[in-house]
Amino acid sequence: MRRECKEGGQTNRIKMKLVFLGPPGSGKGTQAKLLCGRYSIPQISTGDILRQAVRDHTPLGEQAKAYMDQGLLVSDDLIIGIIAECLRKSDCGEGYILDGFPRTVPQAEALEQSGEVLDHVFLLEVAEAELVGRLTGRRVCSSCNQEYHIQFYPPSREGYCDRCGGELLQRKDDKEETIGHRLVEYERRTKSLVDYYGGKGKLRRIAGDGNLETISGRIRQELEDIDR
Ligand code: ADP
């Protein structure tokens, strides 16, 4: 057993390499963040990395922006390079959560070829009808990146972040016309990873309906069940 989480204790770190998989709006970023905080392992979100690169106007950001704004996947080569660099960093050696990567079979193959051995791939399952409402209602703090939902997790003052007072904005790719493209990309290019990881015995299905705490409870339960 490689799990080292001591509830209420000191270690609170797990040595596990996890992937969160799911359609846009399934909540994988939110859940990855919660779990990483709890177990003190790094979260690697390719979406966050790319958005930061766009904000910073780096060459990577310039290349990725047009694809992201249209709801299309950026090229495998670009993403594989980013991940390779992240994984070389020392704090990734013992465990991490990849959120948003891999998203295509070639990306998954590249990860495997780089020698990374994943422990589990969590698939967050949400009915498609619900995804659009989750995405169109999402708002993100322009200053600290905290996420809200106009209906499910509204801030106390409309349009402003509870944590830092920053202005809440809608991601460009959360507009309804772009969401369709993202869902199609998921179906066309990402969904095959369900079979890919299922075939390797790594896939853990998690019901993605309900509130944040309910879903994170299911993930924790699954991790505990695996440990036994
Ligand atoms: P979501 O999963 O909600 O669509 P993300 O924040 O994970 O959003 O990703 C936003 C965008 O970043 C994607 O639509 C895509 O353009 C790009 N992107 C993120 N990860 C990858 C990846 N692994 N491969 C290709 N493109 C990616």
Ligand code: ZN
């Ligand atoms: Zn904020």
